[in-house]
Each structure stands twice: as structure tokens, then as C-alpha cells.
Amino acid sequence: MDFATIHWSATCDACGAAQHRSGTQAVVEDRLRWDEEHVCSGCGSTALVCGDTLPDRLRTRMLAEHGAARLVLSDLPARRLPILRVLRNDGGRTLPEARALLELILGGGHHGTGPEIELLARRLRAVGVAAETVRAPGTLGGS
Numbered sequence: 001m002d003f004a005t006i007h008w009s010a011t012c013d014a015c016g017a018a019q020h021r022s023g024t025q026a027v028v029e030d031r032l033r034w035d036e037e038h039v040c041s042g043c044g045s046t047a048l049v050c051g052d053t054l055p056d057r058l059r060t061r062m063l064a065e066h067g068a069a070r071l072v073l074s075d076l077p078a079r080r081l082p083i084l085r086v087l088r089n090d091g092g093r094t095l096p097e098a099r100a101l102l103e104l105i106l107g108g109g110h111h112g113t114g115p116e117i118e119l120l121a122r123r124l125r126a127v128g129v130a131a132e133t134v135r136a137p138g139t140l141g142g143s
């Protein structure tokens with residue numbers, strides 16, 4: 001689950017023709033990256049945009065198409081400190097925020113896109129915590 005791609009149709013801003021669009025989110029060298037590509041069959045215009053934080057409109061589409069992922073930790077509660085350290089470094093959380101997130105993870109309530117959760121799982125594995133990305137129950141299948 002280190003990358004996920006979505007496809008959809010939209011109307012070309014330039015000529016009004018139906019346009020094929022695709023977007024990808026991926027874990028690239030310990031960071032999240034995304035890109036979006038448009039190719040218009042009508043006027044041939046193309047666009048490629050990319051960035052690090054997935055825009056909400058793409059994130060919503062990605063969660064709808066691929067379902068949410070969830071983080072599973074298998075060796076708790078012995079190793080909370082390294083986990084809290086990773087959670088603090090991830091997105092600059094405060095310690096109370098990291099604690100709250102850990103509780104959410106332990107309760108199975110922390111959901112995200114596959115690549116988002118996979119990046120967190122990788123960072124946790126890097127400090128020796130057995131972390132795994134699984135598909136969240138109650139979301140769509142497929143991959």
C-alpha cells in the first residue's frame with residue numbers, strides 16, 4: 001500500500017471536452033508525494049501538478065475509491081515511548097496530541113489513505129515497532 005492511484009473524468013477547462021484525469025499518492029523516500037495528471041482528448045492540453053500534502057478533493061476521492069487504511073501495532077504497551085516519539089515527529093505534534101493519536105491508533109480509530117498509514121507504519125518499523133497497514137473494516141475492497 002505504498003502507493004494508490006485514482007482515475008476519474010472531468011470537463012476540460014479549455015474546450016469543454018470530456019477529460020481523463022488521474023492522481024497518485026505515494027510514499028517516496030520517507031515522504032508523501034502526490035501528483036495529478038490531465039490529458040484532454042478534445043484539445044490535447046495536458047497538465048501535471050504535484051506536491052506533498054494531498055489536496056482534500058483528491059484525498060476524499062481516494063478514500064472513496066480505495067477505502068481507508070488503518071495502522072495495527074502488535075507489541076504494545078511495552079514500547080510506547082519510541083511510538084510517541086515517531087508520532088510527535090510526524091507532522092510536529094505536541095506530546096498530548098501524540099498521546100491522543102496513539103490512543104486512537106490502539107482503538108482502531110485512526111484511518112487514512114493507504115500511503116499515509118504505510119508511511120507511519122514504516123517510520124514505526126524503523127524504530128523497531130511492529131506496525132502494519134491493514135484495510136480498515138467497513139470500507140471498500142479492491143486495491
Ligand SMILES: [Zn+2]
Pocket residue numbers: 012013014015016017040041042043044045
Ligand atoms: Zn480540452
